[in-house]
Amino acid sequence: MARALAARGHEVTVACGRYEGARTGLDGPFRRGLREGRVAGFRVVEFDIPCSNAQGLAARTGAFLHYARRAARLAMGGGFDLALASSTPLTVALPALAAKRLRGLPFVFEIRDPWPELPRALSEARLGGGVPGPVLAAMDRLATAACRGASAVIGLTEGMAETAIARGANPARVHVVPNGCDLDLFGPHVSRWRPPEVAPWEVLAVYAGAHGRANGLDTAIDAATILRNIGERRVRIVLVGEGSERARLIEEAARRDLRNVTFLDPLPKPWVAALLSGAAIGLHLLAPVPAFAEWTAPNKLMDYLAAGLPVVTNAPGRAARLVEAGDDGAACGLAAPPGDATALADALAALAADPARRTAMGAAARGRAVRLWDRRLHAARLCDVLEEAAGVSPLARAA
Structure with missing residues (x-):
């Protein structure tokens, strides 16, 4: 600006x-x-x-x-x-x-x-x-x-x-x-980077943002637990950032022995862009607070669209509308109910199992970023x- x-x-x-x-x-x-x-x-x-x-x-x-x-x-x-x-x-x-x-x-x-x-x-x-x-x-x-x-x-x-x-x-x-959307910083032209512990076959679902109580990241920990328990080993949830809840979330993931969750310290934007380029899903999460429906505009959601990633969100209202099918008839993500870890896990598993669907949604996300955002x-x-x-x-x- x-x-x-x-x-x-x-x-x-x-x-x-x-x-x-x-x-x-x-x-x-x-x-x-x-x-x-x-x-x-x-x-x-x-x-x-x-x-x-x-x-x-x-x-x-x-x-x-x-x-x-x-x-x-x-x-x-x-x-x-x-x-x-x-x-x-x-x-x-x-x-x-x-x-x-x-x-x-x-x-x-x-x-x-x-x-x-x-x-x-x-x-x-x-x-x-x-x-x-x-x-x-x-x-x-x-x-x-x-x-x-x-x-x-x-x-x-x-x-x-x-x-x-x-x-x-x-x-x-x-x-x-x-x-x-910053179409120069984020997009398919950016060289990909993945954390060293990530296996080549793993599908990365990346959340990049604050780790506070308002962000509701316990739902991500619960979803990772569900995925582990049902034997879904394709999905790795990556949580990037800092905040008042980060230490507790790391401790809880360790207590549950969640090997499908990776925590990364805050990264400069170009590094976030490289991580998103190496990811398969953008994860947008908020705590189940009704006021969030129309009173929030997380820029992480714009970064995911610009990177050409399908988005999984658990925020109702504006965020859900952004990922639903638009004028082009194509959806660029999935919306799960607020605070519903099972629905979040189901959405991640569905996209992990369907590379063609991820590709189509990612293309719709990038196209919408170029045309509208x-x-x-x-x-x-x-x-x-x-x-x-x-x-x-x-x-x-x-x-």
Whole structure:
């Protein structure tokens, strides 16, 4: 998205923290708590603020607030014409609101996860550690202020856009710009890589993403147990990433002696692309929380489609619709009921036993990625929204 904005002639600054496993393209030392440089045609400011999914609530909250303070100072002193506050975390709205109030800087609020709607749903499902009521109330006020104060609001899904309108955002200024597929990074052109312990005949079902309670990866462990017990030895489940549940999941897989499960540490995106190229199935899992149906847009699902993999998902709603038969009449995956380990195991076994079906679904996935989900199409739409919010007309940009 930043590259697309830079290609249109805009001066772009991306401000980020130091997220574990991520690569910004900067490798110099941190000075006064930050380092900066140009990457792919735009400026990157990386604050020395560690953050990871494995951190507890207090540590992550501290990181979010520290980032908000540093980003506010940058926004108010950088000579910018527009700020894009991309949430989560919701605290990214704080520097945007501060810069608007103190400098008159307009901002666009992007909702990539609806907070506090999702934390509240997770708390009710006892999957989020229980966010205190006063914290949820403060989130409510901040989300409402961001939606009403923004020059435009972007949601990754129609469901997220509806949450903004419910908070008072002007419907005419609410847009949907979904996650897209990186067709250059992922695809059949990428050299394949498989972990050394994988047998040549094994069918790899890869999950690449966070290992938190909301991801529901116990279902994968249960499905692997079922496959082992019925003698299905063709399927190996590969879980890539980190999070608060990872250590427990590894311990549980070892306790059950599951030799059909492999855990990998977080990988840089090019390595994930190589792993997906060597895999046969993309695995998309979430805990059985009804709010996930329309309020989530995992980019791992887009990566699987771009890689040309058939997808097995246990998420209802939007994710299930994405893998069902489209206008071309071809499905690009299978949907299992939420939390149903037996159905998940059955879906994996069915695809493992039918290479021709996997090939057809994989071709449908890649074709749909090219036609509908090319990230460049969505980047152009994002640029249009930001330029309109900044008051930049197409003629002025062309000049």
